[in-house]
Amino acid sequence: MQQSEFALNLGDYVVTKQRAHIACYGLGSCVGLFLFDRVNKISAAAHIVLSDDLEKHTTLNAKTAFEKLLEEIEKIGGSKNTLRAKLVGGANLFNSGFNTGKKNTDTLLKLLRDNKIYLAAKDVGGCKSRTAKFNTINGELSVSSQNQIYAI
DSSP, X not given: OOOEEEEXXXXXXXXXXXXXXXXXXXXXXXXXXXXXXXXXXXXXXXXXXXXXXXXXXXXXXXXXXXXXXXXXXXXXXXXXXXXXEEEEEOOOTTOOTTOHHHHHHHHHHHHHHHTTOEEEEEEEOTTOXXXXXXXXXXOOXXXXXTTEXXXX
């Protein structure tokens, strides 16, 4: 059976029961949020640009993206009680004082804690860009950065 492929651009998200690969390319200060419901075989991902303190911007922010993913998961039979999360990105590439990557990561970690969703893995922070590829069949997430590929 052939797998679908989803490449998420800035602010995009997807929720699916399909066998697929979901990719977030070039995650700098952006964060890739990947949710996997092993019981109901539902996967969700978002390429999050901004934390929720910048809500006036037109791009999907962390809080809104998180809420949309949960809503869509529940619509197709999933439950937040059986979700596992993985986070990638949130870097500070230019040592700017804005700390957008940290704000994005902190916002998502708080949302996961508040909703009692288990954080299975994370590769966040630092000063390197990453690309994340999620396999919806088994929930595996591979990350590539600076000529390295590793699983988290």
